[in-house]
Amino acid sequence: xxxxxxxxxxxxxxxxxxxxxxxxxxxxxxxxxxxxxxxxxxxxxxxxxxxxxxxxxxxxxxxxxxxxxxxxxxxxxxxxxxxxxxxxxxxxxxxxxxxxxxxxxxxxxxxxxxxxxxxxxxxxxxxxxxxxxxxxxxxxxxxxxxxxxxxxxxxxxxxxxxxxxxxxxxxxxxxxxxxxxxxxxxxxxxxxxxxxxxxxxxxxxxxxxxxxxxxxxxxxxxxxxxxxxxxxxxxxxxxxxxxxxxxxxxxxxxxxxxxxxxxxxxxxxxxxxxxxxxxxxxxxxxx
Numbered sequence: 001x002x003x004x005x006x007x008x009x010x011x012x013x014x015x016x017x018x019x020x021x022x023x024x025x026x027x028x029x030x031x032x033x034x035x036x037x038x039x040x041x042x043x044x045x046x047x048x049x050x051x052x053x054x055x056x057x058x059x060x061x062x063x064x065x066x067x068x069x070x071x072x073x074x075x076x077x078x079x080x081x082x083x084x085x086x087x088x089x090x091x092x093x094x095x096x097x098x099x100x101x102x103x104x105x106x107x108x109x110x111x112x113x114x115x116x117x118x119x120x121x122x123x124x125x126x127x128x129x130x131x132x133x134x135x136x137x138x139x140x141x142x143x144x145x146x147x148x149x150x151x152x153x154x155x156x157x158x159x160x161x162x163x164x165x166x167x168x169x170x171x172x173x174x175x176x177x178x179x180x181x182x183x184x185x186x187x188x189x190x191x192x193x194x195x196x197x198x199x200x201x202x203x204x205x206x207x208x209x210x211x212x213x214x215x216x217x218x219x220x221x222x223x224x225x226x227x228x229x230x231x232x233x234x235x236x237x238x239x240x241x242x243x244x245x246x247x248x249x250x251x252x253x254x255x256x257x258x259x260x261x262x263x264x265x266x267x268x269x270x271x272x273x274x275x276x277x278x279x280x281x282x283x284x285x286x287x
Contacts, residue, residue, distance in 0.1 A: 012118035119212035168197035
């Protein structure tokens with residue numbers, strides 16, 4: 001248990017805002033949508049100044065979808081009541097809490113409201129498996145009876161789902177290492193929050209992280225003693241730590257060493273050409 005590490009972060013963020021926030025009207029043509037998208041992007045102090053391209057236009061309602069070269073997506077609607085939608089997927093959100101906090105709190109301060117927010121708790125090197133967690137949970141009534149709970153089997157890693165996908169809160173527990181095709185023990189606990197619950201989330205990042213961790217605790221009745229202690233520490237505001245209580249490495253270092261490094265080693269062994277392209281791009285972007 002000495003090598004077990006615990007790491008929490010925001011893994012998906014969708015925000016919306018009415019056009020009235022900026023005293024503008026909904027676009028109805030490509031040129032107007034492109035100009036409005038650029039204007040909105042430059043109004044924010046946290047959206048990166050990356051190149052963008054239009055990826056879709058849905059007719060007859062004219063929903064314009066733009067994707068930045070950094071990966072975040074901005075959607076505009078020609079329906080005045082629907083406003084603007086901004087999406088940060090897990091692969092786009094920064095890993096460090098300081099960067100995530102700046103993005104979240106700045107956008108909330110700029111008038112965006114949350115329509116979906118996923119918070120992920122990653123456990124590394126716990127030597128647990130989804131099958132073991134499921135067996136222990138069922139035998140010791142870990143999962144609340146009033147919530148639908150399923151074990152979904154997959155070659156890319158099994159998943160325990162708690163709750164309904166259509167509800168405000170839905171939880172997954174799955175083997176992230178198998179999903180990402182990397183070696184090592186890496187189990188992810190992920191809470192998906194949406195609808196009215198998401199819209200009522202605090203404008204303060206730490207409150208969102210702590211609240212999500214506390215909600216995960218409330219959705220499961222049983223944990224091993226050490227596991228409940230971990231979640232309690234996250235709910236109290238801890239961002240990452242070792243199970244033995246020593247001061248952990250930083251969030252970014254955990255991510256680089258536990259996730260990125262493993263993926264790069266696997267890629268180098270299985271696809272050397274792709275690995276070489278990655279190194280070339282890394283050198284190009286750091287010049």
